[in-house]
Amino acid sequence: MYDLESKSVTKRFGSFTAVDSVSFGVPSGSFFSILGPSGCGKTTLMRMIAGFENPSEGDILIKDRSVLNDAPNKRNVKMVFQHLALFPMMNVGENIAYGLRCRGDAKSSIGDKVKAVLDRVGLPGVEEKQVSQLSGGQKQRIAIARCMVLEPDVLLLDEPLGALDLKLREHMKIELKQLQHQFETTFLYITHDQSEALVMSDNVAVMNAGRFEQIGSPKELYDRPVSGFVAGFVGDANRWAGRIDRVSDGMARVQLEGGDVVVATSEGAGDGSSVEVFVRPEVIKIGAGPEGSTLSGKVDSLLFNGANSRVLVKTPSGKLVEVADPSGASTLAEGDEVQIHWDPKRALAFPGEAA
Amino acid sequence: MNSGNRSPFLGFVYRAYVVIFFIYLVAPLLAAGVFAFNDSMFPSLPWQGFTLDWFFNDTEPKLGMFHDDRLMRGLGNSLYIGVIVSALAVLAGTCNAFLFVRKEFPFKNALYVLMVVPLVIPGVIVGIAILVFASMIANGIDNVFDFNPTWLRPGIPLIVLGQFSFLTTITSLVIAARLQKFDESLEEAALNLGASRGRVLATVTLPYLVPALFSAFVVAFLVSFENFNTTLMLVGSDAPLTITMYDRMVKVGSTPVLNAVSVFLMIGSGLLALLSVVAQRNKEDA
Amino acid sequence: MRSDTGKLSLILLMTPFALWIVLLIILPQAGIGYVSLQEKVGPRQYEFGFKNYMDFLGEPIYWNTLLRTAWMSILVTILALLIGFPVAYYIAKIAKKQSRAGLFLLCLIPLWVSDLVRAFGWIVLLRETGIISGALQWLGIIGEPVELLYNDMTVIIGLVYTVVLFMIVPLVSTLDGMDDALLEAGYNLGGSRFTVFRRIIVPYAMPGIVSGCIITFMLTAGSYLTPILLGGKNSSWFTEQIYNQFITRYNWEAGATFGVLLLLFTSFVVWAGLRLTGQSLATTVAKE
Numbered sequence: 001m002y003d004l005e006s007k008s009v010t011k012r013f014g015s016f017t018a019v020d021s022v023s024f025g026v027p028s029g030s031f032f033s034i035l036g037p038s039g040c041g042k043t044t045l046m047r048m049i050a051g052f053e054n055p056s057e058g059d060i061l062i063k064d065r066s067v068l069n070d071a072p073n074k075r076n077v078k079m080v081f082q083h084l085a086l087f088p089m090m091n092v093g094e095n096i097a098y099g100l101r102c103r104g105d106a107k108s109s110i111g112d113k114v115k116a117v118l119d120r121v122g123l124p125g126v127e128e129k130q131v132s133q134l135s136g137g138q139k140q141r142i143a144i145a146r147c148m149v150l151e152p153d154v155l156l157l158d159e160p161l162g163a164l165d166l167k168l169r170e171h172m173k174i175e176l177k178q179l180q181h182q183f184e185t186t187f188l189y190i191t192h193d194q195s196e197a198l199v200m201s202d203n204v205a206v207m208n209a210g211r212f213e214q215i216g217s218p219k220e221l222y223d224r225p226v227s228g229f230v231a232g233f234v235g236d237a238n239r240w241a242g243r244i245d246r247v248s249d250g251m252a253r254v255q256l257e258g259g260d261v262v263v264a265t266s267e268g269a270g271d272g273s274s275v276e277v278f279v280r281p282e283v284i285k286i287g288a289g290p291e292g293s294t295l296s297g298k299v300d301s302l303l304f305n306g307a308n309s310r311v312l313v314k315t316p317s318g319k320l321v322e323v324a325d326p327s328g329a330s331t332l333a334e335g336d337e338v339q340i341h342w343d344p345k346r347a348l349a350f351p352g353e354a355a
Numbered sequence: 356m357n358s359g360n361r362s363p364f365l366g367f368v369y370r371a372y373v374v375i376f377f378i379y380l381v382a383p384l385l386a387a388g389v390f391a392f393n394d395s396m397f398p399s400l401p402w403q404g405f406t407l408d409w410f411f412n413d414t415e416p417k418l419g420m421f422h423d424d425r426l427m428r429g430l431g432n433s434l435y436i437g438v439i440v441s442a443l444a445v446l447a448g449t450c451n452a453f454l455f456v457r458k459e460f461p462f463k464n465a466l467y468v469l470m471v472v473p474l475v476i477p478g479v480i481v482g483i484a485i486l487v488f489a490s491m492i493a494n495g496i497d498n499v500f501d502f503n504p505t506w507l508r509p510g511i512p513l514i515v516l517g518q519f520s521f522l523t524t525i526t527s528l529v530i531a532a533r534l535q536k537f538d539e540s541l542e543e544a545a546l547n548l549g550a551s552r553g554r555v556l557a558t559v560t561l562p563y564l565v566p567a568l569f570s571a572f573v574v575a576f577l578v579s580f581e582n583f584n585t586t587l588m589l590v591g592s593d594a595p596l597t598i599t600m601y602d603r604m605v606k607v608g609s610t611p612v613l614n615a616v617s618v619f620l621m622i623g624s625g626l627l628a629l630l631s632v633v634a635q636r637n638k639e640d641a
Numbered sequence: 642m643r644s645d646t647g648k649l650s651l652i653l654l655m656t657p658f659a660l661w662i663v664l665l666i667i668l669p670q671a672g673i674g675y676v677s678l679q680e681k682v683g684p685r686q687y688e689f690g691f692k693n694y695m696d697f698l699g700e701p702i703y704w705n706t707l708l709r710t711a712w713m714s715i716l717v718t719i720l721a722l723l724i725g726f727p728v729a730y731y732i733a734k735i736a737k738k739q740s741r742a743g744l745f746l747l748c749l750i751p752l753w754v755s756d757l758v759r760a761f762g763w764i765v766l767l768r769e770t771g772i773i774s775g776a777l778q779w780l781g782i783i784g785e786p787v788e789l790l791y792n793d794m795t796v797i798i799g800l801v802y803t804v805v806l807f808m809i810v811p812l813v814s815t816l817d818g819m820d821d822a823l824l825e826a827g828y829n830l831g832g833s834r835f836t837v838f839r840r841i842i843v844p845y846a847m848p849g850i851v852s853g854c855i856i857t858f859m860l861t862a863g864s865y866l867t868p869i870l871l872g873g874k875n876s877s878w879f880t881e882q883i884y885n886q887f888i889t890r891y892n893w894e895a896g897a898t899f900g901v902l903l904l905l906f907t908s909f910v911v912w913a914g915l916r917l918t919g920q921s922l923a924t925t926v927a928k929e
Contacts, residue, residue, distance in 0.1 A: 079544070480673070
């Protein structure tokens with residue numbers, strides 16, 4: 001059963017289509033992310049679910065019931081805003097109690113509920129504090145607590161980590177995931193940061209120009225992207241433009257710009273079509289391999305970054321190839337002549353963006 | 356800052372100029388103030404000794420301002436007019452602020468200019484325009500229904516209308532400036548948490564606007580209290596304090612009781628203005 | 642459904658605005674325009690015509706008063722700018738951080754004191770038995786009391802005093818926003834003090850200068866108390882003419898004509914000022 005379902009939802013602003021026939025379902029209790037660059041329509045989609053915008057076409061169902069005719073204050077979806085939107089004129093306790101008061105809960109029960117939810121987000125006893133006294137991470141948790149105290153069917157989160165600094169963001173990713181487990185509530189998370197989406201989500205939808213390109217588990221998106229956009233947006237990849245010579249057994253020989261020839265897995269692209277070949281850095285190994293999945297070049301530079309270290313190899317045609325060096329312990333030096341190879345099944349060719 | 360490239364002499368001259376300017380600024384106020392405490396029948400030298408008679412004495416010829424019935428009636432009228440007109444102007448200004456900050460409609464820019472225009476109409480003209488228009492309506496009513504609507508004749512209601520007509524511009528600008536800074540996602544958050552539109556307004560938007568509403572009220576009150584030009588054209592038998600004081604000045608000439616009123620006004624409006632500055636600053640820090 | 646509530650709230654918000662602008666601004670202004678075009682042909686009998694305007698042109702006292710009000714207002718505006726600019730610059734750029742707020746507040750406090758009190762203060766200072774006359778006698782500079790009131794010089798000093806704060810406040814807020822680095826860059830690139838002033842400071846402060854000048858000019862041209870109390874019977878200020886026609890002589894047609902002329906004249910100057918400097922009313926005045 002889906003907690004939230006979107007059926008062919010479309011939103012037009014004048015002649016501009018912000019959201020184009022988007023359909024998806026979010027299973028109960030799962031963490032679902034919508035990942036896309038800014039301006040792709042993900043915020044508009046979320047605002048339609050919350051009720052701040054009306055879809056031009058399509059239907060939105062919460063717990064199998066259409067909510068299109070429900071005003072935003074009547075929908076049981078709660079939202080954590082991009083800048084959190086904690087009320088500055090109220091203290092923390094009043095912020096959390098706000099929804100309970102609006103719902104008309106008995107006065108006596110409100111205090112207990114506020115206390116309970118603050119315990120669950122790990123901030124017991126901060127009721128009397130002013131919002132401005134909290135740290136970034138604490139504000140985040142209060143914003144979530146303010147929603148969760150109402151036991152929503154779905155919690156919407158609109159890039160809530162965007163305003164935090166890098167260290168805290170890494171930390172909050174893990175914390176959010178834990179909170180979601182703890183509350184066992186369905187989370188719908190919007191972000192343009194692929195690592196946030198991959199780390200936290202059970203399922204991710206990649207959105208581009210108003211459409212969903214692919215929905216799948218983070219691993220599926222990473223290993224088996226269905227389009228060049230997904231391959232390029234999710235995770236790092238070396239990206240080479242070229243033209244298909246011929247295709248046999250689902251493997252395409254691709255003539256790259258600058259002269260190299262590589263073999264790549266390809267679906268649907270015919271002979272002569274222009275494509276982009278994607279190879280992830282960690283797939284590439286140092287040393288010679290079979291023809292069609294080997295390039296030779298010179299070590300251009302060594303980029304040390306702990307487990308994310310890279311070797312940059314420059315081919316004679318001028319391509320810079322990123323090769324993963326997970327230990328950061330490569331014995332190579334700048335200027336060394338090297339050969340690099342990869343498993344041809346892990347090289348993916350998609351129709352080029354120009355095509 | 357860039358005092359490095361200014362010669363000490365020029366710096367001294369500049370500073371002296373600023374000091375002289377502030378003396379120029381304060382001198383008349385000081386002169387008006389000091390003689391309220393001079394134990395003399397005239398607000399002039401020589402100094403005859405300190406007294407509070409011009410405030411509190413209850414017998415002629417040194418009748419203190421607090422025992423001067425006409426001045427006190429004028430003060431009462433000024434307070435009455437000020438409170439009513441400020442409340443109305445804040446109310447209308449709030450509506451205007453929401454209209455121009457939140458709504459989109461045709462000719463918005465032209466209408467915005469129209470909203471600002473009353474600030475650049477000379478006060479005397481605002482006064483005669485309201486006077487003429489009200490009289491035209493009153494005469495019309497009189498001719499048709501044979502009934503004289505006294506509230507459209509010079510008097511407190513007309514003063515209120517006249518002051519309201521330009522104070523509303525001031526309050527609109529003050530309130531709109533704050534509303535502009537309001538983060539609308541706070542309203543969406545409140546809606547999302549289940550609040551009705553009315554509740555959002557009462558619990559989120561208006562509390563945010565309170566400092567601006569307060570300072571708009573204070574500004575409107577002070578301007579109304581001190582207004583002379585517009586009021587002069589619309590005044591009936593119930594004159595506010597400024598008009599009473601002017602009357603006294605022209606008919607009786609300077610008397611120290613006017614100095615006493617000046618001191619009273621300076622302290623009163625100074626305190627109010629300070630209060631509004633402090634209130635605004637506190638809220639913005641929070 | 643939601644667009645209906647949007648429309649409803651637009652109407653609800655538009656109604657007070659429209660009532661205010663139409664009933665209290667537009668119609669009354671049109672009203673004096675209408676009255677000014679009424680010629681009195683007999684008791685309670687009027688005809689449409691330009692006779693009131695002809696009367697104005699035919700009587701030198703009237704139009705001389707308007708011209709006098711005009712040039713004195715312009716003079717006062719220029720003086721207020723010349724006197725106020727250095728002070729504003731000092732407050733915004735030279736004074737130390739701690740004293741800045743204090744000086745600015747000092748500027749604002751007289752702003753809240755009624756014109757009447759300020760004019761009264763000047764009277765106490767300047768009249769024959771006033772403080773300055775007394776002080777000069779005591780110092781032996783003059784032999785007998787001197788009357789410093791009731792001349793043009795005094796009226797101008799008093800008017801500048803009344804309006805200079807309205808010049809300083811917008812100037813301080815504009816100059817306050819100017820980055821000191823701009824000036825340093827100006828000097829650094831070899832500009833003399835005068836070039837930096839003319840090419841950097843003045844253009845930057847232009848919006849403040851324009852809005853200060855507009856407000857100052859409007860207040861001066863429309864002022865009543867200061868010229869009359871400090872200038873006495875011979876002050877010949879145009880607002881006084883309007884008052885006399887309306888209240889003393891009960892000649893509303895002539896008074897309305899004068900009102901229209903004053904409004905047209907001040908609007909023209911404001912419009913010309915905005916035109917010349919390329920500013921708009923909404924951006925300059927509304928910033929206050």
